[in-house]
Amino acid sequence: MKKNKRSNYKQVQKNKKKYYTKLDVFLSRMASILKVPTGVALDMFSQRAVTTIRINNLLQNPQHTIDQLKKMGAVLKQVEWLKDTYVVENMDKSDLASTVMYKEGYFYIQNLSSMLPAAIISPTSNEKVLDMCAAPGSKTTQLASILNNKGSIVANDADKHRIEKLKDVLEMFGVKNTTVRYGAGEAIGGREEGHYDKILLDAPCSGEGLIYLKGEKPLRFWNIKKVKPMVNTQRKLIESAFKALKKGGTLIYSTCTLEPDENEGVVTYLLDNHSNADLEEIELINSEKFSSHKKHIKRGIIEWNGTLYSPEVSKTYRILPSGEMMGFFIAKIVKK
Numbered sequence: 001m002k003k004n005k006r007s008n009y010k011q012v013q014k015n016k017k018k019y020y021t022k023l024d025v026f027l028s029r030m031a032s033i034l035k036v037p038t039g040v041a042l043d044m045f046s047q048r049a050v051t052t053i054r055i056n057n058l059l060q061n062p063q064h065t066i067d068q069l070k071k072m073g074a075v076l077k078q079v080e081w082l083k084d085t086y087v088v089e090n091m092d093k094s095d096l097a098s099t100v101m102y103k104e105g106y107f108y109i110q111n112l113s114s115m116l117p118a119a120i121i122s123p124t125s126n127e128k129v130l131d132m133c134a135a136p137g138s139k140t141t142q143l144a145s146i147l148n149n150k151g152s153i154v155a156n157d158a159d160k161h162r163i164e165k166l167k168d169v170l171e172m173f174g175v176k177n178t179t180v181r182y183g184a185g186e187a188i189g190g191r192e193e194g195h196y197d198k199i200l201l202d203a204p205c206s207g208e209g210l211i212y213l214k215g216e217k218p219l220r221f222w223n224i225k226k227v228k229p230m231v232n233t234q235r236k237l238i239e240s241a242f243k244a245l246k247k248g249g250t251l252i253y254s255t256c257t258l259e260p261d262e263n264e265g266v267v268t269y270l271l272d273n274h275s276n277a278d279l280e281e282i283e284l285i286n287s288e289k290f291s292s293h294k295k296h297i298k299r300g301i302i303e304w305n306g307t308l309y310s311p312e313v314s315k316t317y318r319i320l321p322s323g324e325m326m327g328f329f330i331a332k333i334v335k336k
């Protein structure tokens with residue numbers, strides 16, 4: 001009788017499975033990647049970044065736009081490390097997006113971490129620039145603003161609908177130095193080998209940096225199974241981008257995900273296959289002006305979940321989701 005009871009107990013325990021929710025799985029994965037407790041990961045993904053805008057210098061003097069915004073009641077705080085960029089302290093994105101000034105292209109609503117790639121690549125008017133995955137155009141418009149509509153940019157994307165949106169945005173913003181192209185980024189390297197001085201590869205990704213856990217059904221698009229096919233595409237895109245780069249040219253690889261295989265893994269893949277690919281330190285992120293964001297930034301990791309990445313990837317940066325910026329990854333590569 002005693003024996004029976006014990007074996008029943010064992011059977012019941014065996015059948016008792018522990019069920020994890022999708023949220024549990026997401027948080028434990030993020031906690032492990034970011035090396036923080038799950039409670040901290042929950043906090044990070046429960047914050048919405050402040051509203052930030054980039055004033056368009058292509059349609060009118062930025063000061064005029066700032067004066068108009070202030071007259072409208074906007075409380076603006078200048079972002080120290082980026083020209084013509086402001087935190088709007090008393091309005092959210094939807095308030096701003098409904099204004100006539102926004103609809104006419106006088107400013108762009110854009111998260112601060114998404115402004116990093118163009119600011120870092122910082123092209124000059126004698127350089128050929130490629131934005132390989134450009135739609136809907138937040139970074140292309142920023143590149144055009146930096147160039148003051150001079151020089152030449154090719155803005156490419158493989159999605160027909162998004163290309164239409166890109167064209168609209170460029171027109172609304174008064175961009176005149178950009179040629180829009182529809183096609184697979186994978187094909188560009190073979191067609192235009194060694195052609196570009198500066199290339200931005202803002203790659204398609206699993207988008208974890210955008211997840212806001214207080215939003216409606218926040219994990220509906222999140223699925224670990226998406227990572228592998230993304231990595232395949234990202235590897236092909238970075239190969240093509242590197243091929244299209246001139247000797248001495250700069251390639252920025254960025255994503256809005258936190259997955260190591262899509263970030264450090266893709267960069268390691270490039271370094272392993274090209275001895276003339278060099279990772280560089282990112283001056284802007286290391287600068288004093290950027291230091292107020294320090295607690296939300298981590299260097300790239302060289303190992304995760306049993307996979308080793310190149311030690312060089314410690315020159316890359318992962319922006320942690322916070323009340324300041326959305327989650328992001330960025331690497332600066334030069335061709336020797």
Ligand SMILES: C[S@@+](CC[C@H](N)C(=O)[O-])C[C@H]1O[C@@H](n2cnc3c(N)ncnc32)[C@H](O)[C@@H]1O
Pocket residue numbers: 132133134135136137138139140156157158159162183184185186202203204205233
């Ligand atoms: C992260 S979004 C780019 C956002 C854009 N850089 C911006 O700042 O507005 C990635 C883009 O890659 C495009 N894309 C996906 N696969 C591609 C491919 N094989 N070649 C070129 N573009 C691709 C998608 O259509 C999407 O617009």
